[in-house]
Amino acid sequence: PQPGQSQEDNSLEAIVRQFQDSMSVGKQHKFWETQPVGQFKDVGDKNLPEGPIEPATPLSEVKQEPYNLPAQYEWTTCDMESDETCNEVYALLKNNYVEDDENMFRFNYSKEFLSWALRPPGYYKSWHIGVRAKTSKKLVAFITGIPARIRVRGEVVKMAEVNFLCVHKKLRSKRLAPVMIKEVTRRVHLENIWQAAYTAGVVLPTPVTTAQYWHRSLNPKKLIDVGFSRLGARMTMSRTIKLYKLPDSPATPGFRKMELHDVPAVTRLLRDYLAQFAVAPYFDEDDVEHWLRPVENVIDSFVVESPETHEITDFCSFYTLPSSILGNQNYSTLKAAYSYYNVSNKTPLLQLMNDALIVAKQKDFDVFNALDVMFNESFVKELKFGPGDGQLHYYLYNYRLQQALRPSELGLVLL
Ligand code: MYA
Numbered sequence: 001p002q003p004g005q006s007q008e009d010n011s012l013e014a015i016v017r018q019f020q021d022s023m024s025v026g027k028q029h030k031f032w033e034t035q036p037v038g039q040f041k042d043v044g045d046k047n048l049p050e051g052p053i054e055p056a057t058p059l060s061e062v063k064q065e066p067y068n069l070p071a072q073y074e075w076t077t078c079d080m081e082s083d084e085t086c087n088e089v090y091a092l093l094k095n096n097y098v099e100d101d102e103n104m105f106r107f108n109y110s111k112e113f114l115s116w117a118l119r120p121p122g123y124y125k126s127w128h129i130g131v132r133a134k135t136s137k138k139l140v141a142f143i144t145g146i147p148a149r150i151r152v153r154g155e156v157v158k159m160a161e162v163n164f165l166c167v168h169k170k171l172r173s174k175r176l177a178p179v180m181i182k183e184v185t186r187r188v189h190l191e192n193i194w195q196a197a198y199t200a201g202v203v204l205p206t207p208v209t210t211a212q213y214w215h216r217s218l219n220p221k222k223l224i225d226v227g228f229s230r231l232g233a234r235m236t237m238s239r240t241i242k243l244y245k246l247p248d249s250p251a252t253p254g255f256r257k258m259e260l261h262d263v264p265a266v267t268r269l270l271r272d273y274l275a276q277f278a279v280a281p282y283f284d285e286d287d288v289e290h291w292l293r294p295v296e297n298v299i300d301s302f303v304v305e306s307p308e309t310h311e312i313t314d315f316c317s318f319y320t321l322p323s324s325i326l327g328n329q330n331y332s333t334l335k336a337a338y339s340y341y342n343v344s345n346k347t348p349l350l351q352l353m354n355d356a357l358i359v360a361k362q363k364d365f366d367v368f369n370a371l372d373v374m375f376n377e378s379f380v381k382e383l384k385f386g387p388g389d390g391q392l393h394y395y396l397y398n399y400r401l402q403q404a405l406r407p408s409e410l411g412l413v414l415l
Pocket residue numbers: 028029030031032033096097098099160162163164165166167168171172173174175176177178181184185188189193194195196197198199200201202204397398
């Protein structure tokens with residue numbers, strides 16, 4: 001107990017505290033309570049200003065040595081340009097990364113995807129952090145940051161996007177994750193960056209928004225066979241297949257794959273479009289060239305080029321993220337497309353996304369996933385997406401928002 005508190009504290013505050021502790025939002029977070037993030041106790045407090053929670057400190061005051069790991073482990077910087085290292089990271093994630101609640105599927109990011117996701121313009125090799133067992137040199141944990149400019153309301157803030165936090169299954173619950181988070185924070189600080197954005201399936205202090213996944217079946221028979229979805233009430237397999245059938249090719253005149261020479265037009269489209277959301281990336285042409293130019297089996301992007309004026313009027317994109325199917329006799333991989341950034345100006349969003357579904361089907365994806373961020377809610381029902389059970393919480397590190405956002409106010413998709 002704290003000084004001044006008796007073991008049996010029956011004050012109203014103590015009862016409220018006990019009640020909060022028994023609720024999930026009142027759950028104690030021994031690590032997160034020490035970090036400059038919005039705390040549950042401050043939710044709704046209008047006296048706290050928006051913006052950085054802690055000021056930047058002089059670089060000379062940033063800790064110069066890495067944090068201590070348990071004695072059997074050592075830090076390693078993962079060179080994602082090296083095929084060998086990329087393979088090790090790939091294997092760690094393939095076997096130990098995010099699973100659904102029922103442990104039926106596990107993300108299986110491809111090597112090409114990881115190499116793309118971790119090497120955007122201006123990336124820092126030092127932010128690709130691994131932990132190895134000292135004796136065997138086996139890679140047992142990983143965390144990454146990449147630099148990004150994120151606009152929060154009127155302000156463009158340099159941030160790190162932190163992702164791919166993974167601790168080997170055999171090393172769980174040993175408080176390794178907090179050390180890894182502190183180490184990536186230290187290395188981000190060394191580059192004079194003081195904010196970060198990240199997403200997680202778990203509730204931590206404190207989400208800026210909570211988004212929901214929606215899933216559009218493209219190959220319903222396989223999805224049902226592997227237990228991803230179930231046959232609806234009063235539905236047969238053949239009626240289900242018919243329900244999800246799509247035309248063979250996109251309907252919008254001028255719908256075509258994005259090319260390098262589209263980068264300036266797509267950058268302008270995206271800039272203007274993303275300006276509507278409270279939190280969104282602030283992309284320049286280099287970012288667009290990296291993040292939105294098609295890369296085989298990684299990212300697909302399409303523009304609508306007006307047949308008359310040759311103007312680029314609309315844009316849509318999705319990324320490729322397969323999942324391993326755990327313990328199924330017939331199938332090992334679920335091929336999923338994830339909605340990325342879409343810009344609808346002249347082509348209605350519903351039609352644009354229907355075309356995205358059509359090309360995803362052509363490319364043999366089993367399912368098309370979208371979060372209810374941006375204007376995605378406006379098309380999911382009509383395009384026969386079904387709500388998923390997973391939620392994705394979005395967070396900012398060292399940046400306070402006075403109020404949580406609705407997912408539709410968010411213009412950010414993290415990989
Ligand atoms: S989200 C994807 C996360 N990865 C997975 O879900 C893969 C499968 N799971 C694992 O590998 C492990 O379970 C992980 C935790 C590694 C997740 N984000 O070591 P522990 C807190 C943040 O004993 P383990 C992604 O990659 C937990 O609340 N914190 O636990 C974005 C507890 O703290 P507290 C998390 O299960 C990552 C502590 O860790 C997460 O062995 C963004 C327990 O540690 C989580 N997903 O390992 C990271 N899960 O007691 C933050 C658990 O306080 C970046 N915890 O509740 C912050 C910004 C940093 C840069 C700042 C720059 C300025």
